[in-house]
Amino acid sequence: PTTPAPATPFPKAELHLHIEGTLEPGLAFALAERNGVTLPYATEDELRRAYSFSDLQSFLNLYYALMAVLRTEDDFADLTHAYLARAQAQGVRHAEIFFDPQAHTSRGVPIGTVIGGLTRALDTAEERYGITTRLIMCFLRDESAESALATFEAARPYLDRITAVGLDSAEVGHPPSKFKEVYALAREAGLKCVAHAGEEGPPAYVWEALDVLGVDRIDHGVRCLEDPDLVARLVADQVPLTVCPLSNVRLRVIDELADHPLPAMLDAGLLVTVNSDDPAYFGGYADDNFTAVRDALDLDEETLRTLARNSFRASFLDEATRETYL
Ligand code: ES4
């Protein structure tokens, strides 16, 4: 079958995507049925009407609740195949995919079931969808540092399948420094490090992610603009920022897309990329985010291509493969 061309006809890398955030209402109901799980919504439409968020926490409440339908290795594989098919249609050629093991182990789903299902689908990604992939294991920052350490130890048998660790969930009140120890272990094990910072949290959290956790990239980071010294640091080191425009609007980080600081970030010399975060909840996948910022911010073709090139520069692909996209 032929796939329709995306509106932005150039290869792009998706660097900020929570696989659990790709759970579309249709698949959620199908998996609920298959697993005998009752959702607190009667229909897909009723569920969709719940997608009106006031902040990050109001989204996270629904995001974690819907995960109840993900129980078996097949569920995680089906979820991942559904994402890869959509990503292919949107011109994604490389995807670095977050997952939240604690959101599943806390419900009694073993980490091996989660990673087994994800990797079974990802193992077919290059051949079936023309997409190279990496996995990023995230710690929930509103859980304890001890829980993150236990999760890292539980994941040790699977570290050959994991490229990086990340940090997500409710940001305010949970600074990166809380996770210094587990990040040190991850780095010792040869993993890359990223962290959500400066989405709802202050610039100080971005500093901590850089200087305490030693991250290679910052996820979101839009609030860095409040601190000129921080911007200077991010520019000097060309630390990538994985910005998620539609997410920022839906979670009220930004009032409207026309006000998004993406152009200011580019002008400042920051290495920014455009990503979809939780596309099933926020109204769009990779190409949808590109076309939305193009239209709302009047970005020209060259700027869009710069953003797409940035996504490969900022990726964890090996140097030689990255060069083929630049
Ligand atoms: C997330 Cl938008 C966002 N921020 C923080 N944590 C998350 N987990 C899933 N989506």
Ligand code: ZN
């Ligand atoms: Zn995110």
